[in-house]
Amino acid sequence: MIPRYARPEMTAIWSPETRFRIWYEIEAHACDAQADLGVIPRENAEAVWKARDVEFDVARIDEIEAVTKHDVIAFLTHLAEHIGAEEARFVHQGMTSSDVLDTTLNVQLVRAADILLADMDKVLAALKKRAYEHKNTVRIGRSHGIHAEPTTMGLTFARFYAEMARGRERLERARDEVATGAISGAVGTFANIDPRVEEHVCAKMGLSPEPISTQVIPRDRHAMFFATLGVIASSIENIAIEIRHMQRTEVLEAEEYFSPGQKGSSAMPHKRNPVLTENLTGLARLVRMAVVPAMENVALWHERDISHSSVERGIAPDATITLDFALNRLAGVIEKLVVYPENMLKNMNKFKGLVMSQRVLLALTQAGVSREDAYRLVQRNAMKVWEQGADFKTELLADAEVTAALSPAEIEEKFDLGYHTKHVDTIFARVFGENGAH
Numbered sequence: 001m002i003p004r005y006a007r008p009e010m011t012a013i014w015s016p017e018t019r020f021r022i023w024y025e026i027e028a029h030a031c032d033a034q035a036d037l038g039v040i041p042r043e044n045a046e047a048v049w050k051a052r053d054v055e056f057d058v059a060r061i062d063e064i065e066a067v068t069k070h071d072v073i074a075f076l077t078h079l080a081e082h083i084g085a086e087e088a089r090f091v092h093q094g095m096t097s098s099d100v101l102d103t104t105l106n107v108q109l110v111r112a113a114d115i116l117l118a119d120m121d122k123v124l125a126a127l128k129k130r131a132y133e134h135k136n137t138v139r140i141g142r143s144h145g146i147h148a149e150p151t152t153m154g155l156t157f158a159r160f161y162a163e164m165a166r167g168r169e170r171l172e173r174a175r176d177e178v179a180t181g182a183i184s185g186a187v188g189t190f191a192n193i194d195p196r197v198e199e200h201v202c203a204k205m206g207l208s209p210e211p212i213s214t215q216v217i218p219r220d221r222h223a224m225f226f227a228t229l230g231v232i233a234s235s236i237e238n239i240a241i242e243i244r245h246m247q248r249t250e251v252l253e254a255e256e257y258f259s260p261g262q263k264g265s266s267a268m269p270h271k272r273n274p275v276l277t278e279n280l281t282g283l284a285r286l287v288r289m290a291v292v293p294a295m296e297n298v299a300l301w302h303e304r305d306i307s308h309s310s311v312e313r314g315i316a317p318d319a320t321i322t323l324d325f326a327l328n329r330l331a332g333v334i335e336k337l338v339v340y341p342e343n344m345l346k347n348m349n350k351f352k353g354l355v356m357s358q359r360v361l362l363a364l365t366q367a368g369v370s371r372e373d374a375y376r377l378v379q380r381n382a383m384k385v386w387e388q389g390a391d392f393k394t395e396l397l398a399d400a401e402v403t404a405a406l407s408p409a410e411i412e413e414k415f416d417l418g419y420h421t422k423h424v425d426t427i428f429a430r431v432f433g434e435n436g437a438h
Contacts, residue, residue: 010115011070013112017056018108022104023075024079025074026099026183031093032200034193036195039090046092048087048368056078061075076091094185094193094197098182101309103181103183107205109175110206113174117175119324122331123164123330125339129433131155131158131431136424137341139156139341139347139348147348148355149356153253158431167228170231174228177224180199180210181210183198183208184213187304188216188303216303219300223295226291229323234284235289243256243333244281247277253344255337256277257337280329280330284424287323289319290318293311294315297312352385352393356393359419360378360406368405380399381396393415
């Protein structure tokens, strides 16, 4: 991933230095287990730890790989240069390359997931704070992009909180599912290595032993992991699009924070564009780009092929680095989002009471008017608002068929905004697990 959309902590997980360090730890822990089982001399296992503080030379490993055409062998050769050929004689005993590669990948994915979970906590905290801040800030709800009925900005934040909370739960499950390791040797039979070595290595690396591997860890685990990242990215886009809509000039119910000195356009000095949320929409597409290749990696030939390898070298760092950046950007956008309650009310009143049509419809039916006739009466007056700019309540009060069923006071009562917010506390209690107050 390009540095523009990368943060150092996540990027470090995917650096060659980190990868080789994890390879080394896997090999060293495997040697310890082999020594405990009496398979290799204890002094050879202890000798491997002489490289504990070594900074592995990436350029040197690349140089060796240019000859061997094999990355793991290149690394093992370089390790032997540090600890001595004789001391390194039993390193990788009974193991196959995928034991190292797959276990390392899963260590990296677990570490990446931990960062992403912390990122999601930042987003959730920001959404919760803004939800309570605007719990009773009334705005118009929209369906099909058209004014529907009143809601609150707090409920908008709350539903995004609930969606992100579900995403966090999915990520926790995906992290657990991918947190396995395999040190099972060629084709996964443990023919040349004791299963207890795998148990020891996995315990040291924070993983669980893969119940049954072939020569690779099953890729359905990884498919679920990347699919989860894709869903989270889509939730980011869901929030971003709502903010982009609210920032439209014709709407202007909220906007991204515009910092001092910021420029909106090279040509038009008046512009204040939703550039951060537009960027988030694009970043979400990049994360989802990993999902289909991860799904296609599930089907491998027999006990192993490497058709998945080149894919994972790309999608694992790119998807996690991009999502990490996007989540942190989203948290910042939400924290600093400028909300305009006055514009929300202005927009809601643009069509002069029209958004109360359902209340009038229901009141007419309860007053004894058939639903079909009630709908006709309400729609007849509503269309005057659309087409003539009339006032909805005024038209209803002037409609003899309506006033035959409802008194002026009953019609007036149907335009009370508080009616639409009376259950906000109940919804908040469901979302945040509290009593709805804060």
